[in-house]
Amino acid sequence: MIAKVLLFLWIAAALAAGFLWAPLVPGLGATTRVLYFHIPAAWITVVALGWSMVHSVLYLRSRRLEHDDHAAAAAELGLLFCVVATVSGAMWAKAVWHSYWNWDPRETSIFFLLLIYAAYLALRSSIENDERRARLSAVYSAIAFVTVPFLIFVVPRIYFSLHPDTIINPSGKIEMDPRIRLGFFAMLIGFTGLFAWILRLKVRLVRIERRTAERATA
Amino acid sequence: MPTRGSSFTVAVWAILRKEWRTEWRTRHGLNASLLFALTTLTAVSFAVGRLGDRTDLMGGLLWIVLLFGSLASLSHAFVREVEGRTLTFLRLVATPAAIGFGKLLFNLAFVLLLELVTVPMFLVLMGGPPPDWPPFLGLLALGGLALASTSTLVGAIVSQTRGRAALFAGVSLPLLLPVMAATVSGTRAQWQHGSIRSEVELLAGFTAAVLGASVLLYDHLWND
Amino acid sequence: MSSGEAAPGPAASRGAAPGRVHAAAAGAVAEPVGVPPRTGPDRTVAAGAPAFRIRASSLAHRYAPGRGLEAIDFAIASPGLIAVTGPNGSGKSTLLRIVAGLLEPSAGRCEVEIDGALLPPAARRARCGFAAPELAFYDELTVGENLEFAAEASGAVDAVARVDAALDRVGLPGRRRDRVAALSSGMKQRLRLAFAILHAPPLLLLDEPESHLDTDGREVLTQLLATQRASGLVLLATNDEREWRRADQRIELHGRGLGDPA
Numbered sequence: 086m087i088a089k090v091l092l093f094l095w096i097a098a099a100l101a102a103g104f105l106w107a108p109l110v111p112g113l114g115a116t117t118r119v120l121y122f123h124i125p126a127a128w129i130t131v132v133a134l135g136w137s138m139v140h141s142v143l144y145l146r147s148r149r150l151e152h153d154d155h156a157a158a159a160a161e162l163g164l165l166f167c168v169v170a171t172v173s174g175a176m177w178a179k180a181v182w183h184s185y186w187n188w189d190p191r192e193t194s195i196f197f198l199l200l201i202y203a204a205y206l207a208l209r210s211s212i213e214n215d216e217r218r219a220r221l222s223a224v225y226s227a228i229a230f231v232t233v234p235f236l237i238f239v240v241p242r243i244y245f246s247l248h249p250d251t252i253i254n255p256s257g258k259i260e261m262d263p264r265i266r267l268g269f270f271a272m273l274i275g276f277t278g279l280f281a282w283i284l285r286l287k288v289r290l291v292r293i294e295r296r297t298a299e300r301a302t303a
Numbered sequence: 304m305p306t307r308g309s310s311f312t313v314a315v316w317a318i319l320r321k322e323w324r325t326e327w328r329t330r331h332g333l334n335a336s337l338l339f340a341l342t343t344l345t346a347v348s349f350a351v352g353r354l355g356d357r358t359d360l361m362g363g364l365l366w367i368v369l370l371f372g373s374l375a376s377l378s379h380a381f382v383r384e385v386e387g388r389t390l391t392f393l394r395l396v397a398t399p400a401a402i403g404f405g406k407l408l409f410n411l412a413f414v415l416l417l418e419l420v421t422v423p424m425f426l427v428l429m430g431g432p433p434p435d436w437p438p439f440l441g442l443l444a445l446g447g448l449a450l451a452s453t454s455t456l457v458g459a460i461v462s463q464t465r466g467r468a469a470l471f472a473g474v475s476l477p478l479l480l481p482v483m484a485a486t487v488s489g490t491r492a493q494w495q496h497g498s499i500r501s502e503v504e505l506l507a508g509f510t511a512a513v514l515g516a517s518v519l520l521y522d523h524l525w526n527d
Numbered sequence: 528m529s530s531g532e533a534a535p536g537p538a539a540s541r542g543a544a545p546g547r548v549h550a551a552a553a554g555a556v557a558e559p560v561g562v563p564p565r566t567g568p569d570r571t572v573a574a575g576a577p578a579f580r581i582r583a584s585s586l587a588h589r590y591a592p593g594r595g596l597e598a599i600d601f602a603i604a605s606p607g608l609i610a611v612t613g614p615n616g617s618g619k620s621t622l623l624r625i626v627a628g629l630l631e632p633s634a635g636r637c638e639v640e641i642d643g644a645l646l647p648p649a650a651r652r653a654r655c656g657f658a659a660p661e662l663a664f665y666d667e668l669t670v671g672e673n674l675e676f677a678a679e680a681s682g683a684v685d686a687v688a689r690v691d692a693a694l695d696r697v698g699l700p701g702r703r704r705d706r707v708a709a710l711s712s713g714m715k716q717r718l719r720l721a722f723a724i725l726h727a728p729p730l731l732l733l734d735e736p737e738s739h740l741d742t743d744g745r746e747v748l749t750q751l752l753a754t755q756r757a758s759g760l761v762l763l764a765t766n767d768e769r770e771w772r773r774a775d776q777r778i779e780l781h782g783r784g785l786g787d788p789a
Contacts (some may be wrong), residue, residue, distance in 0.1 A: 200480070231512045285417060392663065392677070522649075
């Protein structure tokens with residue numbers, strides 16, 4: 086309970102700092118503010134995917150359904166954050182480059198992740214038996230894990246890029262005004278907390294549903 | 304029981320021969336895929352006309368036609384086993400990895416056959432300059448291998464669901480996007496006499512990664 | 528994949544009693560490996576028969592909430608004919624599939640040891656023959672092609688000879704060139720039996736082998752069982768009392784049948 090309240094206060098404070106206190110980036114103007122949402126959302130998309138994939142592999146090795154619960158819950162959340170990242174990115178693109186979508190490598194990557202999430206969830210929804218669903222979606226998750234690096238890292242070498250040098254670039258240097266940086270990292274942490282909290286809730290929910298189903302037929 | 308050779312290759316070879324034999328007796332998959340590719344080709348040609356020197360577009364269209372032809376039939380290899388209920392029989396005579404690789408080789412032969420029929424027709428219908436054959440054929444071969452390896456694994460997954468063929472296209476597409484990006488870009492490059500080196504590297508790396516993962520993953524596919 | 532030790536199995540958590548093993552006739556429940564097989568009143572055992580040890584500990588499998596094979600323990604340590612009986616839905620087929628290595632149980636473990644070699648699930652198919660109602664063959668291929676494929680894929684060099692021998696034993700020699708689609712259900716059942724004995728396995732797992740068989744077919748089955756139980760092991764899942772009356776040992780599965788009230 087306390088943690089929930091603290092989380093909300095934290096995010097509220099980070100937002101306030103970002104909108105009221107931190108300056109704007111010179112080239113981006115008012116659109117700077119999107120980075121408090123767009124990049125944390127993209128970050129969580131990747132974290133959620135990683136969490137889901139790790140638990141898929143853990144499921145294959147241990148055959149314990151708890152891992153599948155995590156994989157599925159993380160994927161659903163990841164899809165949500167991915168939509169947020171994609172849409173906020175498109176809005177930003179329209180404001181700055183006057184075009185919603187360009188198949189720029191970053192745009193392509195986030196869209197690709199959207200497709201992976203959607204395919205994974207579509208696959209899950211087509212299997213009723215829970216053991217089979219866990220197993221097959223874990224195998225799919227594993228093969229998706231293998232192909233993801235190719236689209237995220239290798240394809241950009243083939244196409245040129247419009248995207249501003251992002252935080253996630255290989256040189257790793259973060260060139261941001263310290264006040265922006267503070268708000269930004271605070272939002273990053275806030276989003277991560279939000280993800281972790283909702284994930285726990287979802288996993289608990291699935292377990293309760295399963296136990297209820299078992300008791301109902303016992 | 305007396306055995307010969309590596310049991311894996313023996314099993315893969317036996318499965319490959321069996322696949323061809325069963326396919327040849329009915330020709331369902333073959334017909335479906337060729338028909339689909341030709342229909343798509345016709346539609347594209349009708350809509351776009353002769354492309355002449357638009358070599359930037361030709362690669363994309365060619366690979367769309369090949370992709371659709373493949374998606375129409377590469378799931379067939381496993382769906383047929385599930386619908387004929389022969390999966391138990393297959394699992395009792397060969398290891399999961401041998402089943403996977405036997406089907407993979409079959410799907411690869413299938414894709415190459417599809418390319419053999421579709422590509423000449425495409426080139427004739429679209430007009431345009433002749434391709435630079437060595438890189439062009441190399442891309443067709445490597446791209447075909449990447450398509451086949453990914454599709455076989457996804458086909459094995461999807462054959463056990465209720466969606467089956469309908470789900471197959473949607474579920475395999477995200478995984479095939481890197482392949483499409485590389486083949487389209489490479490095909491364009493060879494028409495414009497550029498280097499296809501990075502595309503070939505991507506395709507080779509991708510295929511190696513998928514095949515490597517497959518070796519580990521096929522064992523988990525069937526458990527009933 | 529290894530099956531882990533049983534946690535409180537699905538049966539225990541639902542408060543139902545785990546399945547019990549009933550040993551009928553002269554079978555003992557547990558014997559150490561290496562003890563020579565005993566001869567009972569109903570059978571003689573051939574010399575040189577392999578040593579068997581199949582053991583299930585808290586073996587259970589859940590295929591849906593509240594449905595499945597309930598926890599069972601048993602041990603088999605000698606050649607012979609073991610019957611697996613129980614109401615519909617109690618998991619007879621599931622048990623056979625677990626022993627064959629086709630299915631990993633969701634709880635408990637099942638160990639299969641032949642001639643002192645512990646066989647992990649992936650290695651079992653080479654040493655056991657399996658026949659069940661859901662086993663189907665390729666309709667477009669002939670009887671001979673199906674069996675030759677099976678023999679070749681399993682690595683046999685004398686596939687044609689093996690197939691001939693198996694077809695003779697089940698009484699289908701004239702059917703070699705017939706497509707499977709053209710066979711009657713009785714002949715398909717004999718084909719399943721031919722497949723099961725194709726590589727002369729020491730362990731036979733038969734799920735309702737008597738189904739669809741006519742009088743001649745039953746005679747074939749009786750012969751097969753007699754030969755196999757003398758020097759090998761047969762696990763026979765059946766609802767037919769005539770079949771399990773002849774068994775040396777019986778594993779009885781309890782559990783909610785599909786028709787039982789919840």
